[in-house]
Amino acid sequence: MMVISMESRTLPPSFLPLLQGTVPLLLVVPLLFPLGLEAGVYKWTDEQGRVHFSDRPVTGESTEVKIKERPASQPPVPNQQERQLKMKRMLDVYEEDRAVKKEADQKQAQERKKRKRNCARAKDMYASHSRASGIYDLGKDGERRFLNDAARTRHMQKLKAEVARWCK
Numbered sequence: 001m002m003v004i005s006m007e008s009r010t011l012p013p014s015f016l017p018l019l020q021g022t023v024p025l026l027l028v029v030p031l032l033f034p035l036g037l038e039a040g041v042y043k044w045t046d047e048q049g050r051v052h053f054s055d056r057p058v059t060g061e062s063t064e065v066k067i068k069e070r071p072a073s074q075p076p077v078p079n080q081q082e083r084q085l086k087m088k089r090m091l092d093v094y095e096e097d098r099a100v101k102k103e104a105d106q107k108q109a110q111e112r113k114k115r116k117r118n119c120a121r122a123k124d125m126y127a128s129h130s131r132a133s134g135i136y137d138l139g140k141d142g143e144r145r146f147l148n149d150a151a152r153t154r155h156m157q158k159l160k161a162e163v164a165r166w167c168k
Contacts, residue, residue: 041065119167126159 042054044062052058053065078086129135135152136144147155 041067115166115168119163122159122162122166126156126163129156129159 040055041064042057042062043051043065044054044057044059045051054062057064134146135155136146139145
């Protein structure tokens with residue numbers, strides 16, 4: 001006959017069969033539940049720059065990662081008509097996006113063409129005025145008025161600014 005002693009108390013032998021079935025059960029039940037069920041996930045980077053994840057902080061630089069939980073229930077499956085309607089709306093949105101992008105691309109192409117044309121004109125004007133021995137303005141009466149050195153310098157600076165403006 002076996003007597004189990006707990007501290008100073010002694011259990012009667014009638015409890016022995018009960019304990020013999022309970023002890024293995026008490027040892028097995030905790031194994032059924034994962035210990036890290038509520039454990040956090042930590043992210044850290046090693047010396048080589050590789051990113052690692054673990055269930056406990058490894059370095060002082062470890063940061064806890066919040067993991068989103070899945071919704072408890074899935075939305076109901078739409079019927080065929082609802083799916084077709086949803087698909088049509090998505091296709092309409094995609095088509096509208098493509099049209100907006102195409103229009104923006106066309107505007108950009110026109111702007112590039114305009115800038116290229118104006119750049120060529122500004123460079124030609126600057127080059128021809130740089131080579132000219134004299135630059136003149138036409139007066140209201142159609143008479144030529146040649147620019148003096150200070151006016152010519154200002155005029156050439158304006159032409160150079162136009163080249164910079166259009167030829168970026």
